[in-house]
Amino acid sequence: xxxxxxxxxxxxxxxxxxxxxxxxxxxxxxxxxxxxxxxxxxxxxxxxxxxxxxxxxxxxxxxxxxxxxxxxxxxxxxxxxxxxxxxxxxxxxxxxxxxxxxxxxx
Numbered sequence: 001x002x003x004x005x006x007x008x009x010x011x012x013x014x015x016x017x018x019x020x021x022x023x024x025x026x027x028x029x030x031x032x033x034x035x036x037x038x039x040x041x042x043x044x045x046x047x048x049x050x051x052x053x054x055x056x057x058x059x060x061x062x063x064x065x066x067x068x069x070x071x072x073x074x075x076x077x078x079x080x081x082x083x084x085x086x087x088x089x090x091x092x093x094x095x096x097x098x099x100x101x102x103x104x105x106x
Contacts, residue, residue, distance in 0.1 A: 027062050027063070039055065048074075049103070052068075052069040052077055053066055053068055069084055
C-alpha cells in the first residue's frame with residue numbers, strides 16, 4: 001500500500017517499513033530470563049566475537065523478532081541507542097531485552 005503525500009512538503013519522499021519474513025509457526029512467549037536465554041542460546045554458544053542481540057516483544061511478551069544490533073571484535077562491541085531502538089520502534093515493540101555476548105579471556 002503506497003501512502004499519499006501532501007504536496008506542501010518539499011524534498012525527498014521516503015518511507016520505512018518492517019517486513020515479517022516468516023509468518024507461519026507458533027507464537028513464542030518469553031515469560032522469564034530462562035526463556036530469553038533458550039531463544040538465543042545457540043547464538044551465544046557459537047559466537048566467536050562479541051555481539052549484542054535485541055529481543056523485541058509485544059505487550060503480551062510474544063516474540064516479534066530477534067535482531068543482531070552489533071557485531072564487534074574479539075574484545076569489544078560498540079553500539080548507539082539509535083542502533084538498539086530503531087528496529088524496536090519499527091516493530092512497535094513494547095519491550096526490548098538486550099543480550100550482550102561477552103567473551104571470556106582464557
